[in-house]
Structures are given as structure tokens and as C-alpha cells.
Amino acid sequence: MHDGSGRILVQGLNKSFGPINAVQNLNFSVEPGSVTGFLGPNGSGKTTTLRMILGLISPTAGGAFINGQPFSRLPNPATVVGAVLDSQGFHPGQTARTHLRCYTAALNLPDQQADQVLELVGLSSAATRKTGGFSLGMRQRLALATALIGNPQILILDEPANGLDPEGIAWLRGFLKSFASTGRTALVSSHLLREMEHTVDNVVIVSRGQCVYNGDLDQLRAAQQSRVLVRTADPATLVEALRQSGLTAEYLPDGSLAVPGTDSKTVADLALGAGVAVHGMQEENLDLEQIFFQLTTGQYSGGAPQGPPQPPQGAAQWGPGGPQQPPQPGAPPPGTPPSPGVGQGYQQVYPQQDQNNQGGNGGYGGNA
Numbered sequence: 001m002h003d004g005s006g007r008i009l010v011q012g013l014n015k016s017f018g019p020i021n022a023v024q025n026l027n028f029s030v031e032p033g034s035v036t037g038f039l040g041p042n043g044s045g046k047t048t049t050l051r052m053i054l055g056l057i058s059p060t061a062g063g064a065f066i067n068g069q070p071f072s073r074l075p076n077p078a079t080v081v082g083a084v085l086d087s088q089g090f091h092p093g094q095t096a097r098t099h100l101r102c103y104t105a106a107l108n109l110p111d112q113q114a115d116q117v118l119e120l121v122g123l124s125s126a127a128t129r130k131t132g133g134f135s136l137g138m139r140q141r142l143a144l145a146t147a148l149i150g151n152p153q154i155l156i157l158d159e160p161a162n163g164l165d166p167e168g169i170a171w172l173r174g175f176l177k178s179f180a181s182t183g184r185t186a187l188v189s190s191h192l193l194r195e196m197e198h199t200v201d202n203v204v205i206v207s208r209g210q211c212v213y214n215g216d217l218d219q220l221r222a223a224q225q226s227r228v229l230v231r232t233a234d235p236a237t238l239v240e241a242l243r244q245s246g247l248t249a250e251y252l253p254d255g256s257l258a259v260p261g262t263d264s265k266t267v268a269d270l271a272l273g274a275g276v277a278v279h280g281m282q283e284e285n286l287d288l289e290q291i292f293f294q295l296t297t298g299q300y301s302g303g304a305p306q307g308p309p310q311p312p313q314g315a316a317q318w319g320p321g322g323p324q325q326p327p328q329p330g331a332p333p334p335g336t337p338p339s340p341g342v343g344q345g346y347q348q349v350y351p352q353q354d355q356n357n358q359g360g361n362g363g364y365g366g367n368a
């Protein structure tokens with residue numbers, strides 16, 4: 001028997017395909033009542049992880065559990081988990097309704113259930129149309145309807161926003177939020193944070209098969225780092241003045257300085273105190289997309305293979321499944337991303353000892 005919790009637990013999950021380590025020591029849980037985004041660039045191991053959660057492939061090590069059980073041990077799995085890994089496999093000559101009725105028959109469900117899920121995904125008006133003429137967005141909706149046929153407690157969707165237009169994405173957002181608001185569990189993958197930004201409550205971000213962030217999206221958003229870019233006649237003197245006030249600075253390729261974690265007034269006052277002329281100053285804020293890019297960047301940079309991203313010191317919830325540490329006094333809050341410019345050729349000037357740590361149903365309104 002399963003525990004009925006609606007919880008997905010991934011523990012020490014690994015998968016290798018020959019020399020390719022597709023998934024490496026993944027640990028996370030997905031809680032009921034929320035939408036969790038499983039985010040990472042193409043090839044970062046999302047589909048492989050979802051396939052392991054669904055028992056379609058075996059892990060090389062570790063395990064995945066749904067309601068406390070491996071998928072293969074769930075009784076009536078269609079009533080526990082609905083999943084879409086691929087929205088292409090429909091018989092082109094079948095109508096949406098007959099496609100779904102194959103499932104109601106196989107699962108011993110009443111025929112009307114097919115029309116109910118078509119309505120849920122806003123496809124009622126296309127019930128008698130052949131799927132061969134469906135747009136990508138309509139296929140996504142029909143695949144979702146198929147996953148919902150057993151009225152499951154947990155929904156697992158692989159890249160459901162692919163091919164959806166903005167109206168389709170907005171509809172998906174409303175659908176997932178209302179699904180989770182009834183206490184059910186949604187795990188949704190995407191290679192685009194922007195697509196999922198307003199849909200998910202929590203995120204698990206993977207890069208090269210490893211977890212680089214696992215937590216609240218609001219916390220990640222709150223940690224958006226700002227920095228001051230300053231051009232001065234005497235950068236070395238300003239860097240020393242900044243250092244004496246506990247601030248770090250990076251030399252940018254154009255000779256100006258980037259000072260993270262402060263504001264322009266502080267930098268201007270320090271420059272004045274040090275007698276340094278300032279030629280220009282600008283405050284820069286990183287948005288969520290830039291943080292996501294920074295966390296996962298380098299995966300397909302076209303250059304030589306690089307190591308996995310380094311977690312910043314003292315930050316909880318970061319790094320490849322590493323232990324969760326309490327924040328250190330004076331350390332950035334949990335979820336603070338690596339400093340801007342890391343890995344982009346900027347030179348970290350101070351502090352020297354840190355140099356190794358850079359590290360509702362809108363209905364179907366067209367061929368959406």
C-alpha cells in the first residue's frame with residue numbers, strides 16, 4: 001500500500017548511459033498543494049529523471065518514490081499519477097474522443113470520463129475531430145486530458161509549454177494552479193524559466209544532471225543581486241577604499257569596476273572620501289532569467305568541458321545535492337546566486353581568499 005501523501009521523493013538518483021552521466025546524485029521532494037518546476041537546459045537530465053520517477057527506466061543508483069513507493073509498486077497507478085512525457089503518440093485517424101475512450105475502456109472507467117477531461121482541458125469543441133489535424137498546442141491539451149483520465153492525485157508533465165502560444169501558456173498556468181490548489185501535486189519540467197516563472201511555487205534547477213538550486217522561487221527572486229558599475233580615473237585606490245568598507249570589486253574587461261551588494265550612493269561616498277574622481281556610475285539588477293542562465297551556463301557553451309557550478313559559501317539549498325547549512329553571519333541569504341560575472345571572464349579582486357569559491361479553464365479558442 002502507498003501512503004497517499006501525494007509526495008514525490010527523489011533520493012540519491014543516478015543514471016548513466018555508457019560514459020554519459022545523465023543524472024548525478026539528485027535529491028529533492030515534490031510536495032502536494034504546489035506546482036514544482038523542474039528546470040534546466042536541454043540535455044540536463046530532466047526527462048531521464050522523470051522516466052525514472054515513472055519506472056520507465058531503472059536508476060544506476062538511488063531511487064524515486066511516489067507516495068512512499070516505487071512507481072512499479074503502486075496499485076492502480078493511473079489513479080495516483082497522470083504523466084505526459086510525449087504529446088506526439090496519437091493515431092492520426094482517431095478523434096480526440098475515441099482516443100480517450102481507449103483509455104476509459106482499458107481502465108474500466110465510465111465513457112463520460114472522456115468528455116469530462118476534454119472539457120477540463122478546453123478541447124470539447126474538438127472532441128470529434130481527428131487528431132491528425134491537431135496543432136501542437138491541441139496535442140499538448142489532448143495529452144494532458146489523457147493524463148487526467150484516471151483523476152490522478154499527482155501530475156507529471158515534461159515540457160508541457162513547448163509549442164504553446166502565450167494564450168496557451170496562460171491557460172496552462174491557470175490549470176496547474178487550480179489543480180494544485182485542491183491539494184494535489186504537480187511536477188512540470190521546462191528548459192525555459194520564463195515560461196514557468198509565474199506558474200511554479202518551487203523550483204528544482206538542474207545543470208548537467210546535478211541539482212544547482214532547490215527551493216522557493218520567491219526566495220530565488222528575492223536574491224536577485226544588484227551591483228554598481230563604476231568608471232573611475234583611479235580604480236586601484238577605489239578598490240582599496242571599497243575593501244576597507246568590506247565591499248568586493250571586480251575589474252570588468254573595459255577597465256571599469258563592478259561592485260556587488262551595494263548601491264551607487266555608498267560607492268560615490270567612498271570614492272569622494274578616497275579622493276577618487278568618478279567618471280560614470282550605473283546600478284545593474286539581474287533578473288530571474290539571468291540568474292537561471294548563470295546557474296546553468298556553460299553546459300553547451302561550445303568550449304572545453306567545465307566542472308559543475310560551484311555553490312557559493314554558506315548558502316543553503318545550493319549545489320549538487322549538498323548538505324543544507326545554516327547561513328553564516330554576514331553571508332548572503334539562502335538562495336543568493338553566485339556573484340554576477342562569475343564565469344564570464346571577470347577578474348575577482350577581493351577578497352583574495354574567496355577566489356576559489358566563485359563559483360481556470362480558458363477553453364480552447366483556436367489552433368493554439
Ligand SMILES: Nc1ncnc2c1ncn2[C@@H]1O[C@H](COP(=O)(O)OP(=O)(O)O)[C@@H](O)[C@H]1O
Nearest residue numbers: 017020022040041042043044045046047048049
Ligand atoms: N537512452 C539514452 N541513451 C543514451 N543517452 C541518453 C539517453 N537518454 C538520454 N541520454 C542523454 O542523457 C542526457 C540527459 O538527457 P535528457 O534527460 O533527455 O535531458 P533533458 O530532458 O533535460 O533535455 C543527454 O546527454 C542525453 O543525450
Ligand SMILES: [Mg+2]
Nearest residue numbers: 046047048158
Ligand atoms: Mg527532455
